[in-house]
Amino acid sequence: MDFLHSVLVKPFTDMAAAPDFLLQVLWEGTVSGVLYSLIALGFVLIFKSSRIFNFAQGIMVVFAALTLVGLYERGVPAWLALPLTLGVMFILAVAIERVVLRPLVNQPDIILFMATIGITLFLIGLGETIFGGENKRMITQELGIPTGSYIFEPFGGFVSIEQRDITAVVGAIVLVGALLLFLNKSKMGRAIRALGDDHQAALSVGISLSTIWVLVWFIAGMIALATGIVWGSRAGVSFALEVIALKALPVLMLGGLESVTGAIIGGLMIGILEKLFEIYWGQPLLGGNTEAWFAYMLALLVLLFRPQGLFGEKIIERV
Amino acid sequence: MQTMMRMTALSAAFAAAAAFVAPAALAQDSLYVPNLSYRTGPFAATGTPIMNGQRDYMTLLNERDGGINGVRIAYDECETGYNTEKGVECYEATKANAIVTQPWSTGITLQVLPRTNVDQIPVLAPGYGFSPMADGKVFKWAYNPPSSYWDGASMLLNYVADGDLSSLNGKKIVLIHLDAPYGREPIPLFEKYAAEHGFTFLPIPVGVTEMQNQSAQWLQIRRENPDFVFMWGWGAMNAGALTEAARTRFPMEKFLGIWWSGHDGDMAAVGEQGKGYRAVSWNVPVSDSPLMNDIRQHVIEKGLSQIGNQSELDWVFYQRGLVISMMAAEAIKAAQEEFDATVITPEQMRWGLENLNIDEAKLEELGMSGMVVPFQTTCANHTGHGGGWIIEWDGSKFERVSDILSPDREVIEPLEAAEAAKYAEANAPWPANDECSL
Numbered sequence: 001m002d003f004l005h006s007v008l009v010k011p012f013t014d015m016a017a018a019p020d021f022l023l024q025v026l027w028e029g030t031v032s033g034v035l036y037s038l039i040a041l042g043f044v045l046i047f048k049s050s051r052i053f054n055f056a057q058g059i060m061v062v063f064a065a066l067t068l069v070g071l072y073e074r075g076v077p078a079w080l081a082l083p084l085t086l087g088v089m090f091i092l093a094v095a096i097e098r099v100v101l102r103p104l105v106n107q108p109d110i111i112l113f114m115a116t117i118g119i120t121l122f123l124i125g126l127g128e129t130i131f132g133g134e135n136k137r138m139i140t141q142e143l144g145i146p147t148g149s150y151i152f153e154p155f156g157g158f159v160s161i162e163q164r165d166i167t168a169v170v171g172a173i174v175l176v177g178a179l180l181l182f183l184n185k186s187k188m189g190r191a192i193r194a195l196g197d198d199h200q201a202a203l204s205v206g207i208s209l210s211t212i213w214v215l216v217w218f219i220a221g222m223i224a225l226a227t228g229i230v231w232g233s234r235a236g237v238s239f240a241l242e243v244i245a246l247k248a249l250p251v252l253m254l255g256g257l258e259s260v261t262g263a264i265i266g267g268l269m270i271g272i273l274e275k276l277f278e279i280y281w282g283q284p285l286l287g288g289n290t291e292a293w294f295a296y297m298l299a300l301l302v303l304l305f306r307p308q309g310l311f312g313e314k315i316i317e318r319v
Numbered sequence: 320m321q322t323m324m325r326m327t328a329l330s331a332a333f334a335a336a337a338a339f340v341a342p343a344a345l346a347q348d349s350l351y352v353p354n355l356s357y358r359t360g361p362f363a364a365t366g367t368p369i370m371n372g373q374r375d376y377m378t379l380l381n382e383r384d385g386g387i388n389g390v391r392i393a394y395d396e397c398e399t400g401y402n403t404e405k406g407v408e409c410y411e412a413t414k415a416n417a418i419v420t421q422p423w424s425t426g427i428t429l430q431v432l433p434r435t436n437v438d439q440i441p442v443l444a445p446g447y448g449f450s451p452m453a454d455g456k457v458f459k460w461a462y463n464p465p466s467s468y469w470d471g472a473s474m475l476l477n478y479v480a481d482g483d484l485s486s487l488n489g490k491k492i493v494l495i496h497l498d499a500p501y502g503r504e505p506i507p508l509f510e511k512y513a514a515e516h517g518f519t520f521l522p523i524p525v526g527v528t529e530m531q532n533q534s535a536q537w538l539q540i541r542r543e544n545p546d547f548v549f550m551w552g553w554g555a556m557n558a559g560a561l562t563e564a565a566r567t568r569f570p571m572e573k574f575l576g577i578w579w580s581g582h583d584g585d586m587a588a589v590g591e592q593g594k595g596y597r598a599v600s601w602n603v604p605v606s607d608s609p610l611m612n613d614i615r616q617h618v619i620e621k622g623l624s625q626i627g628n629q630s631e632l633d634w635v636f637y638q639r640g641l642v643i644s645m646m647a648a649e650a651i652k653a654a655q656e657e658f659d660a661t662v663i664t665p666e667q668m669r670w671g672l673e674n675l676n677i678d679e680a681k682l683e684e685l686g687m688s689g690m691v692v693p694f695q696t697t698c699a700n701h702t703g704h705g706g707g708w709i710i711e712w713d714g715s716k717f718e719r720v721s722d723i724l725s726p727d728r729e730v731i732e733p734l735e736a737a738e739a740a741k742y743a744e745a746n747a748p749w750p751a752n753d754e755c756s757l
């Protein structure tokens with residue numbers, strides 16, 4: 001009986017007893033959700049256009065953030081380091097298309113997936129050689145990102161909201177909006193979607209596979225840079241940023257691998273629900289650290305009823 | 320003709336013999352000291368400066384002294400990425416010629432511990448690993464000088480209680496820890512203390528994927544409103560926790576860490592906001608020591624180091640790396656002297672490790688006064704229990720703010736003995752160190 005009470009009643013009485021705390025939990029969940037969506041978007045874009053599950057997305061976040069900070073540490077001003085880093089990510093996209101992807105056209109998906117593991121290992125080595133393994137401070141203030149906080153006092157309590165987090169949320173919304181606009185309204189964007197729908201048909205109407213691949217890998221690089229700046233400003237820039245890519249996997253399972261909307265909604269759902277579960281059920285009843293598995297449980301539950309994810313395309317193969 | 324054929328056959332035999340003997344002869348000129356290091360992966364930020372320090376000390380001995388008593392040190396790293404499976408692979412790949420192994424994570428240490436008994440290679444795990452390894456009568460091949468995690472936990476508790484543990488009655492202490500064998504290591508001792516002294520102890524785990532976004536953990540800390548938070552963090556978890564503590568305005572004077580959570584590189588993420596954060600540490604940087612001068616002259620200026628920038632030389636972790644290699648080098652020296660040999664065996668190295676006497680005089684002789692707490696190991700005491708200092712972040716660097724603290728051995732020893740016995744029973748037949756009469 002006590003157990004049922006602690007599962008079904010107590011969490012809700014706790015929420016009602018401290019609504020300011022609940023608001024704080026919801027805000028933190030929203031911020032986490034936006035960050036998860038950002039990482040997942042990088043995967044979705046590449047998968048949409050090439051059916052490649054990009055294992056290197058995590059290390060691209062590290063590499064982009066390290067390049068930005070590394071350039072700044074070598075005396076390049078922040079305003080210049082940002083476009084230069086984008087330039088490096090563009091060169092990387094071209095190099096990946098030329099050296100890795102082009103020779104593997106028409107190979108099975110698993111070969112291309114393995115190739116992205118190779119890219120990961122290469123970027124780990126390259127990053128370590130050029131920038132070293134030490135933790136570096138993200139140049140948050142130098143990039144003009146505010147670092148103060150707002151304190152609100154609702155219901156007699158307090159809610160603290162970091163300006164940095166607000167910037168991250170607004171930045172992510174702008175980035176996603178621009179991306180959706182690009183994908184839906186521009187010629188190139190439509191070409192990416194066409195490739196995602198049917199490679200052969202897209203090629204037959206003259207869409208250049210190599211141009212589109214360079215483009216999507218570059219956009220994934222831009223997203224990686226944005227992700228690196230936001231996450232790096234929380235705890236520094238190091239190779240540890242790579243593991244945050246793991247947080248995107250349940251988002252992709254939940255939202256669907258091909259859906260930009262799925263990545264956004266899935267990320268937000270996981271961010272908010274895992275935070276609520278950890279605080280009100282996980283920590284009091286299960287000893288905490290439920291965030292490590294909660295998102296996967298949620299995704300599995302969804303997959304039981306919708307194997308293609310919430311927003312994924314249902315693929316029917318005729319034989 | 321027959322004579323000629325015999326001569327030719329003899330020459331061929333000599334050539335073949337030489338081909339086989341040559342590598343063995345080369346191996347005789349050096350002592351192979353492998354290190355299961357990690358300069359990549361999520362924990363590289365904390366691993367790299369320590370590995371740099373370890374490498375540089377061995378380079379110094381080779382460059383300045385021509386090795387140890389004329390034998391060069393073949394220091395080698397095998398990259399594990401702090402991954403237990405890779406760590407075991409590295410151990411297997413390097414064990415053939417190793418005189419000692421350094422597993423560099425509590426998880427890897429626990430995995431290689433039974434193997435080293437069979438392979439008869441001593442494990443050097445300074446300040447980490449399984450705390451009951453201190454019991455040399457049970458763990459014949461494992462060494463964790465100069466202080467164990469349980470020593471660290473005891474020192475932190477006594478420090479915040481100002482030596483009177485009864486003053487903790489009714490208080491609440493949170494342990495925010497990496498959800499790994501390392502992070503969970505001090506929990507049994509904290510629970511024992513909590514039961515004895517009437518304080519509430521609450522462990523809060525942080526998973527590897529949550530290291531950089533600990534908002535849930537710090538929301539819980541806000542809700543629990545503890546009197547003190549202790550941290551057993553590593554890698555990006557340290558910087559993540561410090562950032563969240565600063566963000567949630569948790570008073571830094573109530574936040575203290577173990578020695579692996581006292582890293583200058585992590586503090587850079589919070590800078591001034593981290594002012595007042597403290598950690599217990601068995602080493603402190605002494606940048607104007609004779610040893611550091613030698614390191615600059617013989618290693619750094621010759622371009623033989625892998626350090627990122629010069630400021631790393633003053634870091635707690637870089638100089639801890641130097642101290643750790645010093646322990647290995649002093650064990651080699653002790654064994655060479657005892658067995659009147661220059662090239663020693665793993666068994667002789669084991670003797671060296673359990674006869675380390677790093678006292679003030681020895682530190683003075685090595686040019687390392689004040690860089691590490693003095694300690695002494697024996698066949699029964701593989702840790703030395705030298706204690707540690709409290710170091711405090713002043714906004715730009717760590718400063719020593721206490722005298723040497725000592726662990727509460729009366730409380731720890733029975734738990735060590737019980738856990739060591741439990742381990743031996745669970746891994747039976749476990750060979751005891753019967754030669755030790757202490």
